[in-house]
Amino acid sequence: AQSVTQPDIHITVSEGASLELRCNYSYGATPYLFWYVQSPGQGLQLLLKYFSGDTLVQGIKGFEAEFKRSQSSFNLRKPSVHWSDAAEYFCAVGSGDGNKLVFGAGTILRVKS
Amino acid sequence: GAVVSQHPSRVICKSGTSVKIECRSLDFQATTMFWYRQFPKQSLMLMATSNEGSKATYEQGVEKDKFLINHASLTLSTLTVTSAHPEDSSFYICSARGEGTGELFFGEGSRLTVL
Numbered sequence: 001a002q003s004v005t006q007p008d009i010h011i012t013v014s015e016g017a018s019l020e021l022r023c024n025y026s027y028g029a030t031p032y033l034f035w036y037v038q039s040p041g042q043g044l045q046l047l048l049k050y051f052s053g054d055t056l057v058q059g060i061k062g063f064e065a066e067f068k069r070s071q072s073s074f075n076l077r078k079p080s081v082h083w084s085d086a087a088e089y090f091c092a093v094g095s096g097d098g099n100k101l102v103f104g105a106g107t108i109l110r111v112k113s
Numbered sequence: 114g115a116v117v118s119q120h121p122s123r124v125i126c127k128s129g130t131s132v133k134i135e136c137r138s139l140d141f142q143a144t145t146m147f148w149y150r151q152f153p154k155q156s157l158m159l160m161a162t163s164n165e166g167s168k169a170t171y172e173q174g175v176e177k178d179k180f181l182i183n184h185a186s187l188t189l190s191t192l193t194v195t196s197a198h199p200e201d202s203s204f205y206i207c208s209a210r211g212e213g214t215g216e217l218f219f220g221e222g223s224r225l226t227v228l
Contacts, residue, residue, distance in 0.1 A: 036219075043117070043206055043219035044157075090156060100147075101217070103156040 002027045002093050006104035013081050014112050021076040021107050023065075023091030032094035033074040034101065035065055039087045047089075050074065061085070086111045116140055117209050119220035126197055127228055133193045134223045136207030142187035143209035147217070148180075151204040163190040163207075197227040 003026040013019050025031055032051050036044040048059025055067040065076045074091060091104040116139040126132050136146055144165045149157040161182055162170040169182035179201075181193040190209075194201050206222045 041122075041222070041224070043119075043221040044208075045219070046216060049216075100159060100162075101157075102159075105156045 002031075002095070002102045004091050004093050004102055004104035006089075006091055006107050008107045009105070010108045010110065012110040012112060015083050016080050019076075019078045019081045019085070019109070021089050021091075021109070023074045023076065023104060024072050025074060025091070025093045026072065027093050031074075033065075033067060034092040034094065035059065035063070035074075035076050036090045036092060036103075037061075037087045038090065038106075044090065047076070081109075081111055083111045083113060085109060117143075117207065117218045117220040119205075119207055119223045121223060122221060123224045123226075125226045125228065128198055129196055131193055131195045132197055132225060133191055134205055134207075134225070136190045136192070136209070136220055138188045138209045138218075141209075141212050143190075143211075144187060146184060146190040146207055146209045148182060148190075148192050149206045149208065151206060151222075153204075157206060160192075165190075194225065197225070199227045201225065202227045 005024045007022050034049045035047040037047055038044050047063050048057045050057045050067045057065050063078050067074050088106045088108045090106045092101040094101050118137045120135045146163040148160045150160050151157045159172050160175045163182045163184040165184045171177045184190040204222050204224050208217045208219045
């Protein structure tokens with residue numbers, strides 16, 4: 001069965017500092033991987049996705065993620081965090097047709113000035 | 114970009130009543146929509162897949178008679194929580210697959226509180 005683990009429930013970083021949010025997955029085949037962001041009371045917005053090809057994926061808002069098959073990881077990174085990045089971030093793995101997504105528990109990002 | 118809208122965004126109801134939540138794809142047609150449930154401080158759990166013109170497919174453990182899904186048109190799916198109880202209080206989010214890229218677009222969610 002597919003599963004996604006986001007080890008960090010909360011992360012606090014200073015504005016301008018770099019960020020890395022961890023995501024580990026369990027999936028029998030080549031996974032489809034996603035990162036979503038959710039602001040309070042809002043739906044989810046797709047930041048980036050990995051289906052195949054280059055393992056370093058660029059997304060919106062300056063985010064990137066790297067797929068590492070050997071570590072079953074898909075960590076999200078940003079070189080310099082802005083206060084507007086404060087939100088909850090979800091990693092997800094999808095089935096082969098991409099229809100069903102299994103989400104991690106989420107990581108809440110706080111940005112301090 | 115594609116937009117998915119949910120209504121209402123917040124609803125409070127009495128125990129035993131039924132509540133309907135709408136999910137609309139505003140600028141594209143969606144033959145398939147998905148309904149998720151999110152408990153406080155937890156992740157999203159897929160409840161069911163809504164298929165236009167046919168019965169919804171429910172995930173294991175989700176009561177189909179409690180959570181009625183109707184996908185009557187290519188732009189509208191509804192989730193009705195029947196005989197709601199306080200434990201049904203949750204954040205319900207729908208998503209729809211966009212045309213072309215097939216990207217999933219999520220609604221803004223509907224927060225249900227059952228008193």
